[in-house]
Structures are given as structure tokens and as C-alpha cells.
Amino acid sequence: MTGDALKGQEIFQATMHEAALRAAQGELPKDRLWLFRDARGRCLEASESEMQAEEVEMEEHEIAAWAPKQIAQLEPGQLAIWIAGAPEPQRSALALFYLDHFNHEDLLALIELKPAEFSKYIANGRQQFQSWLNASFPHEPA
Amino acid sequence: MKMPSLSRRQRMLVLCAPFNEQRITDRAMRAAVFRVKKADEFSHQQFFDRAVADLIEKTPMPPEVAEWFTKETTVAPPKRTWKTIATNPAIVAIGIAVVVIATVFAFRLMERMSDFPGADTARKLLTTASSSRPIMLDPIKTDAGALGDLFFMKHRLNHYDVPPEFADLKTLGCRVFDDEEGHRVAQIWVVEKRLQFFLFPAERNPKSGEVREFSDWRYVEQEGWTGVVKQKNGVCFMAALRGRERELTPYLSKAKP
Numbered sequence: 001m002t003g004d005a006l007k008g009q010e011i012f013q014a015t016m017h018e019a020a021l022r023a024a025q026g027e028l029p030k031d032r033l034w035l036f037r038d039a040r041g042r043c044l045e046a047s048e049s050e051m052q053a054e055e056v057e058m059e060e061h062e063i064a065a066w067a068p069k070q071i072a073q074l075e076p077g078q079l080a081i082w083i084a085g086a087p088e089p090q091r092s093a094l095a096l097f098y099l100d101h102f103n104h105e106d107l108l109a110l111i112e113l114k115p116a117e118f119s120k121y122i123a124n125g126r127q128q129f130q131s132w133l134n135a136s137f138p139h140e141p142a
Numbered sequence: 143m144k145m146p147s148l149s150r151r152q153r154m155l156v157l158c159a160p161f162n163e164q165r166i167t168d169r170a171m172r173a174a175v176f177r178v179k180k181a182d183e184f185s186h187q188q189f190f191d192r193a194v195a196d197l198i199e200k201t202p203m204p205p206e207v208a209e210w211f212t213k214e215t216t217v218a219p220p221k222r223t224w225k226t227i228a229t230n231p232a233i234v235a236i237g238i239a240v241v242v243i244a245t246v247f248a249f250r251l252m253e254r255m256s257d258f259p260g261a262d263t264a265r266k267l268l269t270t271a272s273s274s275r276p277i278m279l280d281p282i283k284t285d286a287g288a289l290g291d292l293f294f295m296k297h298r299l300n301h302y303d304v305p306p307e308f309a310d311l312k313t314l315g316c317r318v319f320d321d322e323e324g325h326r327v328a329q330i331w332v333v334e335k336r337l338q339f340f341l342f343p344a345e346r347n348p349k350s351g352e353v354r355e356f357s358d359w360r361y362v363e364q365e366g367w368t369g370v371v372k373q374k375n376g377v378c379f380m381a382a383l384r385g386r387e388r389e390l391t392p393y394l395s396k397a398k399p
Contacts, residue, residue: 005202005204009204009207012207063183063186063187063190064186065182065186065189067186067189067190067193068189068190068192068193071190071193071194071196071197072193072197074197076197076198076200076201076202077201079194079197079198080201097158097160098191098194098195098198099195099198100160100161100162100165100195100198102165103160103165103166103167103168104158104159104160104165104166104167104168104171105167105168115154115155115158116154118158119154119155119157119158120157122157122158123157123158126187126190126191129194130190
């Protein structure tokens with residue numbers, strides 16, 4: 001979400017601190033996704049205070065059969081930076097979708113998107129990422 | 143394999159389908175994924191997603207964060223609400239089955255509650271009425287009320303009298319036959335509304351031999367035919383026609399004292 005491990009850790013600790021305080025006061029919210037909602041909110045706040053990337057229309061390519069090989073050449077940090085650079089709410093949609101932690105209903109509830117919007121952000125994100133992969137690691141047919 | 147044709151909603155669901163099957167809890171999404179499972183396009187999407195997820199898994203995590211961040215403790219399982227239980231197809235199917243069974247049971251119960259001694263015989267005779275043709279009867283043109291004497295004189299059938307409500311109707315023909323149980327049944331065909339009359343022995347208690355009495359007129363229905371039955375002196379009279387109860391009601395309301 002932030003593209004920065006240190007910032008991510010700070011947000012994580014702040015969220016856990018908030019949770020511990022609330023628990024001590026017996027005020028933990030009933031919302032079972034509260035922890036993630038809070039963490040996401042803090043990520044958004046943190047990125048708002050930063051310099052914003054200029055919005056550019058990204059090219060979209062069809063998902064290629066060789067995409068897994070291209071992805072395997074990446075470092076986790078590169079992927080994190082790519083996702084963190086996506087505009088909201090696409091960034092949240094991609095980050096939480098690929099975390100493999102939530103089911104579809106939870107994702108929609110967490111990001112507060114309609115199914116069609118969520119689907120569009122994921123599908124477009126995939127194709128934009130494929131386009132970036134094609135530019136960064138061109139496929140060479142054997 | 144080519145992508146099968148999908149509805150707009152299915153297409154939408156397939157595009158954001160979780161790459162981990164365990165995360166597919168939505169029924170509609172599971173159905174959509176099942177349809178495209180063998181399609182190349184969907185396979186590429188799934189391999190792509192898994193590759194991205196694998197890369198995310200490799201993201202180094204500080205140990206102090208890792209010990210907190212376990213999948214088992216952060217998200218509580220969703221609560222099952224009444225709505226989710228009520229919309230479960232198995233529950234809906236059971237509900238429909240119970241309603242159907244209850245309706246059939248209630249219908250049968252109501253039918254039995256309105257039954258009277260001799261109702262089964264009356265229903266059988268309604269079936270006879272539906273298959274009877276005028277040619278089967280001996281032609282006789284008189285008032286229906288006058289046939290009681292004929293049945294007594296010619297067939298020794300005592301009390302086989304047409305009630306006053308129907309006694310004035312003109313007849314076309316009549317016959318006497320034995321039913322399946324050997325009971326003597328008199329059948330009369332009248333001109334009006336193609337009405338048919340039946341006179342048959344009232345039901346008796348097999349132990350005591352006493353007639354099982356019932357009061358007033360009782361309706362009975364069978365395969366689009368309706369009969370109205372009255373018992374007097376151990377003999378049942380039934381007026382029958384193809385139609386509804388309301389077509390017989392006017393005859394009963396003009397009862398003579």
C-alpha cells in the first residue's frame with residue numbers, strides 16, 4: 001500500500017497500538033474487518049501527505065501465457081512499488097486482492113466498492129501490469 | 143479451450159475471481175468460475191494471479207511484525223445470518239417441499255372432514271355419470287318424482303324416491319344396475335342441464351348393520367363433476383352434473399316443505 005517497508009511497519013505498529021488501547025478500554029469495534037480498515041485508512045493518510053504521482057493513462061495488454069515467467073524475474077519490492085503507484089481505490093483493490101487473505105465479500109466491504117467497480121479495477125490492473133511486464137521483460141519466443 | 147459465452151455479471155465475477163479456490167465463498171462466483179475453468183484465457187489469468195501472489199509471499203517481513211501477522215487471528219469467520227441461511231438453495235428446497243406436503247395434507251384433511259358416510263360410493267357414481275350415455279338407459283318421459291313407484295314395482299327397490307327438490311324435473315330415461323359391491327343403484331337422466339340422479343343404499347355399520355346417518359345435503363366432487371347427496375330411509379339420493387357446486391345450489395334453495 002505504501003511501497004515503503006519502513007512506513008508500512010510504522011502503520012502496522014500504530015494500528016496495533018490503537019487496537020491494544022481500544023481493547024484495554026473495552027471499546028473494540030464489532031466490525032471484524034476493523035483492523036484492516038484502520039490500517040488502510042492510515043496508509044491512505046500517509047500517502048496523501050506525500051508527493052502524488054501524476055495520473056497517466058496506462059497501456060493495457062492481454063494477459064500472456066508467459067506472464068508467470070516474467071513475474072518470476074521481479075523482486076518483491078518492484079511489485080510493491082508498482083502497486084503503491086496505482087491510484088486509489090485501485091491500489092487498495094490490488095493490494096488486498098493479491099494478499100490472498102480475504103474472500104470476495106470481505107474485499108468489497110473493506111474497500112467499499114461495488115462488485116462491477118472492483119472487477120474493473122482488478123482486470124485493468126492486471127492488463128496494465130502485463131503491459132509494464134512486456135515493456136520491462138520483453139518475451140522472446142524460443 | 144475458448145472462453146464460453148458468459149452473461150455480463152458472470153464475466154464481471156470471473157475477472158475478479160480469487161486465484162485461491164478456498165476464498166470463493168460466493169455461490170454465483172463459484173458457478174461462473176466452474177463455467178470457465180477449462181478456458182485458456184481464465185487459466186492465464188489464474189497463473190498470472192498466482193505468480194503475483196507468490197511474489198508477494200516472498201516480501202520480507204520484519205520478525206516483530208511477522209509474529210503478529212497470522213492469518214488465523216486477524217479475520218474472524220463471518221457470522222451466518224438468517225438471510226444467508228434463508229437463501230441457501232437446500233433450505234429453500236426443503237421449505238418448498240414442506241409447504242407442498244403441508245398443503246396436500248391440509249387439502250386431504252379438509253376433504254376428509256367434509257366427507258360423509260357413502261361419499262366414496264358417491265364419487266364412484268360420479269365417475270359412472272361422466273361415462274354414461276343416454277342410449278344406455280331405458281327411455282322414459284315423466285316427472286322424476288314418479289319413478290319411485292316404478293323402482294318399487296318393477297325392481298322391488300323400497301324408498302328409492304327422488305326428493306321434492308328434484309321431483310318436478312322431466313326425465314329422459316332410467317336404469318337399475320348393480321355396482322362393484324353388488325348394491326342396487328338406480329340411475330335417472332333428466333332433461334334439464336343434463337342432470338343425472340342416482341339412488342343407492344346408504345352406508346351401514348358392518349358390525350351392527352345400522353345405517354350411518356347424516357343430515358342435510360352434502361356436496362361431493364370428482365374429476366369436474368359435482369354431486370349433492372341426501373340420505374333418507376336408508377337410501378342415498380345424488381343429483382350430479384358436470385360443473386361446480388353453485389350450479390346445484392339453486393335446486394336446494396327451492397326446497398318444498
